[in-house]
Amino acid sequence: MSETLQTTDVAASDADLLAQTAIAVREAGSALRERFGEVVRYQTREELMRALAANDDTALDVLRPRLTRLRPDAGWVEDELDGGALPPGEWWVVDPAEGNVNHLHALPEWAVTATLVRENQPVLTAVHLPLTSETYTALTGAGAHLDGRPLHVSRTADLGLSIVATSQARPDEDEKVVRRVGSSITAMLFDALVVRAAVPATLHLLNVAAGRIDAFWQFAGARADLLPGALLVTEAGGRISDAEGRPWTPQSQSFLAAAPGVHAEAVSTLSR
Numbered sequence: 126m127s128e129t130l131q132t133t134d135v136a137a138s139d140a141d142l143l144a145q146t147a148i149a150v151r152e153a154g155s156a157l158r159e160r161f162g163e164v165v166r167y168q169t170r171e172e173l174m175r176a177l178a179a180n181d182d183t184a185l186d187v188l189r190p191r192l193t194r195l196r197p198d199a200g201w202v203e204d205e206l207d208g209g210a211l212p213p214g215e216w217w218v219v220d221p222a223e224g225n226v227n228h229l230h231a232l233p234e235w236a237v238t239a240t241l242v243r244e245n246q247p248v249l250t251a252v253h254l255p256l257t258s259e260t261y262t263a264l265t266g267a268g269a270h271l272d273g274r275p276l277h278v279s280r281t282a283d284l285g286l287s288i289v290a291t292s293q294a295r296p297d298e299d300e301k302v303v304r305r306v307g308s309s310i311t312a313m314l315f316d317a318l319v320v321r322a323a324v325p326a327t328l329h330l331l332n333v334a335a336g337r338i339d340a341f342w343q344f345a346g347a348r349a350d351l352l353p354g355a356l357l358v359t360e361a362g363g364r365i366s367d368a369e370g371r372p373w374t375p376q377s378q379s380f381l382a383a384a385p386g387v388h389a390e391a392v393s394t395l396s397r
Contacts, residue, residue, distance in 0.1 A: 139249055142241065143264050145195050147251040150237045153187040154255035157222060157237065161256070165229040177225045184221030184237055192217050192239060199241065210376055216242045218352050223252075224325035234328050238353045245375065247356040252327060261331050261357055269334050269360035278363040279336040282386030284394065287339035289313055290321040290329040294345065302344050309342065309368075309395055316394045330354020333382050334361040340383035340391045342368055351380055358382040368395040 160183060167173045189201070199215040211218075217239060222228055224235030233256050240250040252261040261276070263269040269276040281287050291310060294303045313320045321329070321338070327350060329341040334357040343351070355365050355373070366372060368379035370392040383391050 139241075139264055140267065142195055143249040143251065143262055146192065146239050146241070146249065147253070147260050147262055149188055149191040149195075150239050150251045150253040151255075151260060152191070153184040153221060154237045154253040156183050156187050157228065157235075158255040161228055162231060164231045167229075173226075173229075176229055177222070180222040180225050180228055182221075185219075188219055188221055188237070188239060192219070196241065210245055210374070211242055213244060218242050218247075220327070220350070220353075223327045223350075227324070234323065234325065236325070236327055238327055240352045240356065242352065247352045250353040250356045252331060252353050252357070254328075261334070263334075263353075263357045263360040265356070265360070267360070269357045271335060276334045276357070276361040277336055278333060278358065278361045279339045279384040280386060281339045281384055284316050284339075284387045284390035285318060287317050287384075287387050288319040288321065288337075289317045289340040289342070289391070290323070290332070290338050291341065292324050292326040292329065292343050292350070293322065298345060305344050309344070312394050312397050316390070326350040327354050330358055330382055333363055333384070334358045336361075336384070339387050340381065342379070342381045342391065342395055344368070344379045351375075354382060355380075364388040366392070368392065370396075 157180060165176050167176055196215060199217050202216055202218045220238045222235060223238050228235040236252050236254050238252045241248045249264045259271060261271050294306050310320060310322060326343055332338045333341050359365055364383055364385050366381050367377040368381050373380055381391060
């Protein structure tokens with residue numbers, strides 16, 4: 126078999142796999158949707174962690190068997206705070222309840238994500254928003270889509286006319302990172318039109334891919350936060366780097382996703 130035919134067969138296989146992955150995240154989202162509506166009260170960190178785990182387990186009970194059947198030999202990553210490079214091979218990087226704390230507080234910004242990583246490169250991703258019934262998907266070399274419609278990043282070429290966004294530091298983050306987040310927001314308040322700061326990161330990145338906002342940045346960060354959105358933005362025509370403009374990897378200490386027309390300006394602002 127020729128190399129061209131082999132490549133085509135792999136692409137077709139990954140496209141089928143993405144379709145099945147999208148079904149899995151939608152089913153997991155439906156399970157979480159049934160738990161959504163009332164604010165979940167907690168008085169201690171232990172109570173909070175139990176409530177978060179209950180949501181995670183609800184979605185994982187759906188995701189784990191379905192994704193494992195699709196790729197039995199793939200590894201499994203579900204710790205949303207993990208970062209760094211993965212071992213060789215294929216891995217499912219899953220956030221069963223991205224924006225889990227929002228779900229507990231009856232806020233609408235939450236999702237279910239599943240990304241297949243092959244040799245440390247995201248190959249495909251599916252992100253489902255149960256409250257709007259939207260499913261965002263991306264496949265390497267095949268573009269990014271919202272319910273089958275192609276996504277394209279913004280054509281904005283002036284940071285001063287841009288809506289930009291960031292996420293806060295994760296719990297128990299190093300003080301230097303927390304202060305860097307604060308100073309970057311201040312810098313962007315001077316240079317951008319509007320600055321949004323909220324969790325989760327993935328939902329901001331969906332908006333970058335869809336051209337609704339023009340740039341998103343984050344310091345530190347985790348694989349499950351960034352890999353789905355990184356693939357979506359790249360496949361929608363955006364640029365991915367660290368905050369200094371260098372190539373981004375899961376080991377990087379910062380992250381920037383932007384429309385090509387404002388990427389350089391965003392790097393300049395974040396580097397001050």
